[in-house]
Amino acid sequence: MIVASLAFYLFSVIAVVSALNVIFQRNPVHSVLWLILTFFNAAGLFVLLGAEFLAMILVVVYVGAVAVLFLFVVMMLDINITVIREGFMKYLPVGAFIGVVLLVELALVFGGWASAPQAEALRLAPTPDIAQISNTEALGRIIYTQYVYVFQAAGLVLLVAMIGSIVLTLRRRPGVRKQDISTQVNRRKEDTVEVVKVPVGKGIA
Amino acid sequence: MAEFWVGYLLPFLWILGKILMFVVVVLVCTAYLTYAERRIIGAMQMRIGPNVVGWFGLLQPFADAVKLLTKETVLPTGSSPVVFFLAPMVTFSLAMIAWAVIPVSPGWLISNINVGILYLFAVSSLGVYGIVMAGWASNSRYAFLGAMRSAAQMVSYEVSIGFIMISVLLSAGSLNLSQIVEAQKGLWYFIPHFPMFVIFFISVLAETNRHPFDLPEAESELVAGFMTEYSSMSFALFFLGEYANMIMMSGVVSILFLGGWLAPMDNAFFNAVPGIVWFALKISFCLFLMIWVRATFPRYRYDQLMRLGWKVFLPLSLVWLIATAGFLVYTGRVPA
Numbered sequence A: 001m002i003v004a005s006l007a008f009y010l011f012s013v014i015a016v017v018s019a020l021n022v023i024f025q026r027n028p029v030h031s032v033l034w035l036i037l038t039f040f041n042a043a044g045l046f047v048l049l050g051a052e053f054l055a056m057i058l059v060v061v062y063v064g065a066v067a068v069l070f071l072f073v074v075m076m077l078d079i080n081i082t083v084i085r086e087g088f089m090k091y092l093p094v095g096a097f098i099g100v101v102l103l104v105e106l107a108l109v110f111g112g113w114a115s116a117p118q119a120e121a122l123r124l125a126p127t128p129d130i131a132q133i134s135n136t137e138a139l140g141r142i143i144y145t146q147y148v149y150v151f152q153a154a155g156l157v158l159l160v161a162m163i164g165s166i167v168l169t170l171r172r173r174p175g176v177r178k179q180d181i182s183t184q185v186n187r188r189k190e191d192t193v194e195v196v197k198v199p200v201g202k203g204i205a
Numbered sequence B: 001m002a003e004f005w006v007g008y009l010l011p012f013l014w015i016l017g018k019i020l021m022f023v024v025v026v027l028v029c030t031a032y033l034t035y036a037e038r039r040i041i042g043a044m045q046m047r048i049g050p051n052v053v054g055w056f057g058l059l060q061p062f063a064d065a066v067k068l069l070t071k072e073t074v075l076p077t078g079s080s081p082v083v084f085f086l087a088p089m090v091t092f093s094l095a096m097i098a099w100a101v102i103p104v105s106p107g108w109l110i111s112n113i114n115v116g117i118l119y120l121f122a123v124s125s126l127g128v129y130g131i132v133m134a135g136w137a138s139n140s141r142y143a144f145l146g147a148m149r150s151a152a153q154m155v156s157y158e159v160s161i162g163f164i165m166i167s168v169l170l171s172a173g174s175l176n177l178s179q180i181v182e183a184q185k186g187l188w189y190f191i192p193h194f195p196m197f198v199i200f201f202i203s204v205l206a207e208t209n210r211h212p213f214d215l216p217e218a219e220s221e222l223v224a225g226f227m228t229e230y231s232s233m234s235f236a237l238f239f240l241g242e243y244a245n246m247i248m249m250s251g252v253v254s255i256l257f258l259g260g261w262l263a264p265m266d267n268a269f270f271n272a273v274p275g276i277v278w279f280a281l282k283i284s285f286c287l288f289l290m291i292w293v294r295a296t297f298p299r300y301r302y303d304q305l306m307r308l309g310w311k312v313f314l315p316l317s318l319v320w321l322i323a324t325a326g327f328l329v330y331t332g333r334v335p336a
Helices: A002-024 A028-048 A052-076 A081-086 A088-111 A117-124 A135-146 A148-169 A181-186 B002-044 B060-069 B081-100 B116-137 B141-172 B177-183 B194-207 B232-257 B275-296 B302-330
Strands: none
Touching: A002 A028, A028 A052, A028 B081, A028 B116, A052 A135, A052 B116, A052 B141, A135 A148, B002 B060, B002 B081, B002 B232, B002 B275, B060 B232, B081 B116, B081 B232, B116 B141, B116 B177, B116 B232, B141 B177, B141 B194, B141 B232, B141 B302, B177 B232, B194 B232, B194 B275, B194 B302, B232 B275
16 A cells, blocks of 8 residues: 555645646746646546546546647747736736635635535445446446436537537638539549640641 | 565566566667668668668668767757757657557556556547647747647547547447457457548558658658757657657557457467467558558648548548447447
8 A cells, every 4th residue: 555655645746736837837838738747647646546537538638638729729829928927916916815715615615514424325335336347337337327318418518519619710711712622523524624636837716 | 574575576576577678679669660661662662771781781770879879969049948858758758658558469468457448549649749849849930830730630630549449449348458359359350340440540640640641740841840950869769759659559550450469360370379479460560551651642731631530530430430339239249
């Protein structure tokens, strides 16, 4: 167990340090890179919990896709750091106020948190038994049987979001020449090429 | 104390030894892949290729390595030094850590995890970071354009790779790579999934930035793309990482579609050959195809590349996934 706890402290310390670096870095691209390191360590913590499926999905979805888009956008933006710093003192009271409110709320939630007695029993007896099947399979069984409607609803929400973003960004620009591969393939020699015998000294009118 | 030795130190040393074996073998293979590529393309173009250093030019990779090591490391002005040197390391280490789950023979692997195929997918989706970091940190237009292209390209082709992987693991009923190989006894998946085999191979070409999809380093327009500012050892790391990635992805193709270590026919004569030989032969076959493609096809244009990924491969692999699931359920072949 020593190795597991050493690994836990390693992952969590790096996760906290890199999360702090996300907000303290001056350069936004460096911030995103630190964010990626944070995701990695969170995935490491998942592995320690025995939730290898969640760990891999975290890496695939957040690090492999979401953070790439983050990085993409942040690199393309022309961010001037001094301009961002300018309003710092002006916004400090508002930001501090929101931060304090959130902190108090978290403290209240944490202080008043108690799990129901039934929940405790459920947690001790996970369905189905982890010793029998791998946790990927267990997760699949629960999601696709017990929670299938909720799961489908989540999928529909994502679909609506996807269609919404496509509708918002789709612009029809007139006068753009685009390659249409089917017309290119369907062109025939008779329609496009004309073989002409050119009389000498006369040319073609 | 004895418990510590037997319980921790010995397994740790054993794992370390296995890792070392894998890394050394992969590195030597990578070095000779560069040699093989030059010789094969030379033969295809009726040239000789490197044949001077050593017998048949066999020492050429080492000569190249020594040459690169003795060159000067250049740090461009205005670049971000840490990210600049981190980028080639990321590329190289990602190409290496993927081998942690690849079974080369029954039981011959470093870690037999339950979600092996997801791990491979995760590692290959991270490959884009090395390139994007290199492109950004170099503080150069060419490098940046190359990195942008590469980010878009790799993210696009990952989607169809993911769907094809799901089709395969539906047929195998497991995310464990060894079990996927075992499930192919009798019928390698490239026969029932032949269209997906082709699409997967092409997507692998795009994912590893190989010809005809090598737009991130298109030398005719972007000098050398994201590698423009790199020299010496950092360049060598990129180069090795790219070729190690080719070998790794060929390994993935072999495991998913060509039956991994399985012999082509289940008889005593073929089974006498160790599994690793079959696996190496299959990887070499895929690598030869990659090199052949490089010698044959011109580079794709960027919009054509995107069209192929999103409008052709993605719908095809999605339809194939639904068809596979439907077929398995309808004929009652869903693996338990």
